[in-house]
Amino acid sequence: MTVTVSTSATRQSVARAVGVTKLHGEGEAQVAALRGVDVEFTAGEFTAIMGPSGSGKSTLMHILAGLDTVTAGEVFIGDIRVSDMSDKQLTLLRRSRIGFIFQQFNLLPSLTAEENILLPLSIAGRKPSKDWFDRVVDTVGLAQRLHHLPAQLSGGQQQRVACARALVSQPEVIFADEPTGNLDSVSGAEVLEFLRDSVRSLGQTIVMVTHDPRAASYADRVIFLTDGRIVDELRDPTADAVIDTMRSLDSRARVA
Template structure:
């Protein structure tokens, strides 16, 4: 079991998880979703989290992002300790330091693509840096579609709008939950290439939950969970290596 192993990349941790437990219910109804998990994600790193259904991968991501609380342990995003933050602090953390990309695109149908990209910053009363706005728009390749509404865009284009929205404020980390789950293989590959490029060109940190070995192969590292614990990890993964690891874990009952 490799719980908390890291590679020295020279970058400060964008996310640090220390001895985290997450327990739901009590007595006979008690379920342990995370068991003493420790993990570091370096700044500018693309990490994928994989595991069978019920392994704790989504719970881990939700706890890291401040969308769920931990039972025991500590989580930090940058220099901010997430565990113990009250509602106002969590709102500020999610607004200023975290970006989200979900399987559902979560775009407002009455707004244009450009307005959807701007929306979180508009709500926060802030204006984006013009240079970063240009870089993000060029990165997603939708400059000629900015005035279109979501129903006028393909699924892949809608997800790229969601990606641009997450990137615009320059968050400390972006959490992506099955970001290609509603896309066909071609559109999914476009989104994954964009995420890979945002790490390379913008220095973005990404943590992605996925069940797809092909999607995981775009990451720098794949972390495998089973029964709430980190079992192993792969650096510089290929889709074949990820699939082989999943088969081994399945064979040994993890």
């Protein structure tokens, strides 16, 4: 069964996939990572993408973010069709409209926390609003750590620097790939609370790939992929509900 994920008519579409298929290889070795996926992400919402290994969840996120190409279908950021853009256009789009948070913090060790936060804006030749910068730093709780190097920060603090770096350019959407994968449970919870608060307090839109039901429970909704298709969705999820859904998908797969 394929599920077309619905969205609220009152919210603006920030990212959208229409009939997206992604194939790897050729002939008998060809593998379908995504099979005709239709999904939409709306402004001011936190969405988690889940599924077993090889389900296509990371591929979907990379395609939405313009980091990978489609075999068929269309991808939009706002009203811009990403699937038609050149590499140069995609680079400019990512700098101006998209934020990224990865499992690896990707901080430059010779730069302070503040310099790492401001780096994408510096590369783009832009300056942040001081009020916005102060608000982001206050939200992530880094005001007393701005002049510290990454080696002087805990793992949770380093990931919060990465979160602030993604937020400071005020992107339309932030894509987060297993953002708590390298953190202990306490630090992971701090980062997830921040991401949730950035949606509620700052109006940010976040799309997060995760394998962790507890992490997914921080989201407003969870979409589930199996074999390259969206097969289920939860709104206002709890960790137990996510676990039950994953078990149900496993049971369906065994029966099939």
